[in-house]
Amino acid sequence: MSSGPEDHLTRFAAGDPAAFETLVAEMGPRLKGFFLRQGANLHLAEDLVQNVFMRILRHTPRYQASGRLDAFCLRVARNLWIDNRRKAGRVFPSEDAAERADPSPGPDFYAGQSDRAEKLRQALAELDSGTRELLELAVLQQLPYKEVAMMLEIPVGTVKSRVYYCLRKLRVRLEALQEDFS
Amino acid sequence: MDSEERLALEQLAQELREAHPHPALSTGFLEELSLRVQSKWSFRSAMKRNPVIRVAAGLLMISLVAAPVSAFVILLHKPKSAPQPLGFAPVEELPQEMLSTSAQPSAPTQVIGPEDEFDLPGSWSQARLNALERANRLAQAGASWRQQPSGVATHIEDGLWKRFLEACAQGDNQVDVAWLESTLNELRALAQPSPAQQTALVAWNWVASGQQGTAALAPLAWDGAPFVVESR
Numbered sequence: 001m002s003s004g005p006e007d008h009l010t011r012f013a014a015g016d017p018a019a020f021e022t023l024v025a026e027m028g029p030r031l032k033g034f035f036l037r038q039g040a041n042l043h044l045a046e047d048l049v050q051n052v053f054m055r056i057l058r059h060t061p062r063y064q065a066s067g068r069l070d071a072f073c074l075r076v077a078r079n080l081w082i083d084n085r086r087k088a089g090r091v092f093p094s095e096d097a098a099e100r101a102d103p104s105p106g107p108d109f110y111a112g113q114s115d116r117a118e119k120l121r122q123a124l125a126e127l128d129s130g131t132r133e134l135l136e137l138a139v140l141q142q143l144p145y146k147e148v149a150m151m152l153e154i155p156v157g158t159v160k161s162r163v164y165y166c167l168r169k170l171r172v173r174l175e176a177l178q179e180d181f182s
Numbered sequence: 183m184d185s186e187e188r189l190a191l192e193q194l195a196q197e198l199r200e201a202h203p204h205p206a207l208s209t210g211f212l213e214e215l216s217l218r219v220q221s222k223w224s225f226r227s228a229m230k231r232n233p234v235i236r237v238a239a240g241l242l243m244i245s246l247v248a249a250p251v252s253a254f255v256i257l258l259h260k261p262k263s264a265p266q267p268l269g270f271a272p273v274e275e276l277p278q279e280m281l282s283t284s285a286q287p288s289a290p291t292q293v294i295g296p297e298d299e300f301d302l303p304g305s306w307s308q309a310r311l312n313a314l315e316r317a318n319r320l321a322q323a324g325a326s327w328r329q330q331p332s333g334v335a336t337h338i339e340d341g342l343w344k345r346f347l348e349a350c351a352q353g354d355n356q357v358d359v360a361w362l363e364s365t366l367n368e369l370r371a372l373a374q375p376s377p378a379q380q381t382a383l384v385a386w387n388w389v390a391s392g393q394q395g396t397a398a399l400a401p402l403a404w405d406g407a408p409f410v411v412e413s414r
Contacts, residue, residue, distance in 0.1 A: 017241035029204035050215050060234050117201035139195045140202050167191045
């Protein structure tokens with residue numbers, strides 16, 4: 001998703017009403033996946049996605065495309081999630097995998113996927129919150145490192161090296177899970 | 183990091199993405215969002231506060247609610263005894279030869295709230311309002327078409343007139359502006375338009391500008407069609 005002339009929000013603010021629906025269609029599932037993996041249940045995840053779009057609508061008149069629109073939406077989502085956790089009495093996302101709600105979108109959502117995919121999901125869920133967040137933004141959401149760096153307020157070089165380190169951590173955890181089951 | 187390690191980690195990243203497909207939104211998501219927009223900001227305060235919210239709420243409702251235009255207008259405001267002129271300038275001026283000198287175009291049904299609530303900042307884009315009006319007129323034509331008894335004679339051999347009737351029947355509410363303008367220019371350039379081409383010009387021109395023609399200019403129009411002022 002790009003910024004500038006093709007930016008849905010820019011087009012919407014300029015008078016293209018359909019652009020907002022396109023934005024919802026494109027970003028809604030990504031945002032829902034983001035919240036589910038942060039620990040929200042299905043109902044809360046959709047509720048938060050709605051809140052993201054409500055906030056975006058409210059700020060549309062002041063929106064200026066200076067980066068990627070998907071990064072902007074995910075920034076809003078991340079802030080919303082942090083606010084949500086604060087209200088729930090937890091400043092940071094739960095570190096305890098068992099405490100987090102089942103992030104699965106439904107019993108049949110992953111039907112057809114391999115056993116390895118399931119272990120990958122388990123391995124990701126068992127990592128610490130900082131690692132999960134970085135992999136979420138840089139790998140799952142495929143944001144440019146520059147956007148991730150701005151969001152996490154760390155240098156771009158640090159993002160690159162941490163992504164490398166986090167993927168290696170994930171691989172180690174995955175191999176351990178596969179050994180447990182072999 | 184050597185290239186082999188880099189490739190392995192890139193492959194792992196790709197596997198991670200494939201293991202986490204984006205979950206679909208629930209079926210009522212857009213509808214619920216539009217209701218939240220409506221309730222958080224009432225339609226009146228939304229229009230006064232933020233014109234962008236007006237467009238979002240109004241068009242989410244148009245696209246979600248499969249209701250004829252009259253029902254949509256009733257939803258927005260109480261209809262008055264006489265139709266209110268919208269007060270907008272048409273997008274284009276019709277060539278004089280396309281209009282009957284005795285034509286008294288009836289005011290199109292108002293789409294957005296009464297004029298006294300139409301409190302827009304001066305920088306509001308006319309294009310956005312025109313888009314709403316075009317969508318409204320096309321929906322109005324659709325409602326009129328669907329009320330016609332079956333067997334109304336319409337010669338649909340011409341692509342553009344056929345396209346208009348299809349749009350009415352299918353309940354299309356979007357008009358591609360560039361296509362519409364290009365089509366109208368082509369039609370106007372015809373030296374001897376066929377009856378179907380004449381009717382298509384009158385019909386699409388009405389969608390574009392709200393200016394009505396006459397039955398003489400639209401020989402294939404159905405009785406009571408909203409884009410002519412005289413019924414056949």
